[in-house]
Amino acid sequence: QVQLVESGGGLVQAGGSLRLSCAASGRTFSNYAMGWFRQAPGKEREFVATINWTGGRTYYADSVKGRFTISRDNAKNTVYLEMNSLKPEETAVYYCAASNVKYRTTYRVLEYDYWGQGTQVTVSS
Numbered sequence: 001q002v003q004l005v006e007s008g009g010g011l012v013q014a015g016g017s018l019r020l021s022c023a024a025s026g027r028t029f030s031n032y033a034m035g036w037f038r039q040a041p042g043k044e045r046e047f048v049a050t051i052n053w054t055g056g057r058t059y060y061a062d063s064v065k066g067r068f069t070i071s072r073d074n075a076k077n078t079v080y081l082e083m084n085s086l087k088p089e090e091t092a093v094y095y096c097a098a099s100n101v102k103y104r105t106t107y108r109v110l111e112y113d114y115w116g117q118g119t120q121v122t123v124s125s
Contacts, residue, residue, distance in 0.1 A: 009119030
């Protein structure tokens with residue numbers, strides 16, 4: 001089992017930037033593909049970005065392409081989400097997740113096995 005702890009959320013003005021981090025512990029980090037999701041109040045959890053075990057393959061939701069970047073540092077057991085040009089509608093709790101299938105880059109919530117507790121991102125207009 002792997003434990004995930006997100007950090008880096010906060011309040012930012014529209015057009016601003018934030019960098020989220022997700023620190024993993026418990027098992028070998030490079031055994032997992034990683035993803036970022038978000039959930040706004042009253043809405044379903046939605047996919048943001050994913051990265052395979054080496055970091056060599058990434059996949060993004062259309063809504064964030066060109067503005068968000070997912071990356072990982074296997075030596076530090078950490079996955080990152082760099083978010084630029086943030087919009088008020090992107091206010092949500094952001095979650096990182098780990099998939100046991102390390103080669104996979106998937107947008108499906110059910111294909112992730114472990115989740116962090118989330119970090120709040122608030123984008124003011």
